[in-house]
Amino acid sequence: MKSILVIFSATILLYTSTSCAQEGEYKNDDFKINNVSVTHEANLGVTIWEISVDGTAGKTTPTMIGQLDGASVLGYIFPTSLKPTDVGFNQIDGLVALALTSHPDFDDTPLWDENNDQIFNNDGIIWHPHWVILHEDKRVAGGLSVKQFKKADETVVLPPTNPGMPMYMDSPGYPVTAKNKSIKVIVPDYRMNNKTDFSYDGVTALMKVNTSIDDLPMLGVYEVFSVASGDLSLPYKVKN
Numbered sequence: 001m002k003s004i005l006v007i008f009s010a011t012i013l014l015y016t017s018t019s020c021a022q023e024g025e026y027k028n029d030d031f032k033i034n035n036v037s038v039t040h041e042a043n044l045g046v047t048i049w050e051i052s053v054d055g056t057a058g059k060t061t062p063t064m065i066g067q068l069d070g071a072s073v074l075g076y077i078f079p080t081s082l083k084p085t086d087v088g089f090n091q092i093d094g095l096v097a098l099a100l101t102s103h104p105d106f107d108d109t110p111l112w113d114e115n116n117d118q119i120f121n122n123d124g125i126i127w128h129p130h131w132v133i134l135h136e137d138k139r140v141a142g143g144l145s146v147k148q149f150k151k152a153d154e155t156v157v158l159p160p161t162n163p164g165m166p167m168y169m170d171s172p173g174y175p176v177t178a179k180n181k182s183i184k185v186i187v188p189d190y191r192m193n194n195k196t197d198f199s200y201d202g203v204t205a206l207m208k209v210n211t212s213i214d215d216l217p218m219l220g221v222y223e224v225f226s227v228a229s230g231d232l233s234l235p236y237k238v239k240n
Contacts, residue, residue, distance in 0.1 A: 024223050026062070026074060026206055029055030031225035036202030038078070039239045040189075047192075047238065049098060050184045051076045051202050051228075058127050058178025064104040071105035073207040073219065076127075076183050079134070080200045081234055086193040087131045088159030089168055094133035094147050097203075100176055100185055102127050106209070108163040109171040127176045129185050131159070133168035134221075142205060142221030167218055200236050202228035 035052040051057065062072035082096040104125035114123040137145035147168045149156045159170040176185045189196065206223040210216040229235050 030060040031204035033226040036228040040196045052182040057183040061102045069211040071209045073103040076100040077203040090157035094135045112173045131170040140220035145217035145220040199234040
């Protein structure tokens with residue numbers, strides 16, 4: 001884990017140092033982190049994950065382009081020290097992260113009807129969670145992407161709530177609430193192997209989908225807006 005974190009920290013530092021003057025359309029106070037926390041509520045058997053920002057959490061959502069290829073994904077992301085097996089994947093190198101995302105061009109939570117309209121494939125813009133495995137990827141400006149696999153690879157294990165894409169991604173359906181300056185998600189202990197002693201960080205970022213260029217990842221990080229620790233060192237511990 002330490003070697004992986006060194007790589008990721010170097011990637012983030014390199015990206016932020018070379019792109020501070022390149023402010024995209026989504027870089028604003030809604031993604032400027034001022035606090036991050038994960039609190040264990042033992043009496044309820046859950047952890048509450050929260051990112052607080054200077055602006056209004058969840059207010060800014062991606063502009064719709066009308067297609068999947070090139071679609072933007074905005075995220076409030078918690079990189080963690082959890083193992084892939086803790087959240088239902090097979091053991092594999094990479095960084096386990098819980099990402100709260102919004103993307104109006106597609107829906108990747110087929111089991112969940114987040115806007116409660118009895119239509120299950122039109123909720124992408126509503127903030128919702130994903131477990132993902134991130135790895136270093138120099139092909140994209142943000143230096144990270146969601147780890148992919150070949151569909152024929154029989155060693156791959158995904159949670160039953162995965163969205164059916166050839167990536168290490170799950171759509172667990174945890175409740176997400178964005179209100180005022182904070183966005184929160186509640187995760188039952190049993191959904192992450194009852195782990196309550198892990199380290200974590202907070203990141204906000206712009207990701208993009210690619211379905212047309214073989215040399216680019218399917219879902220890569222293209223702009224990092226804010227990192228709670230400043231260097232992705234996962235210095236924060238769960239409050240018990």
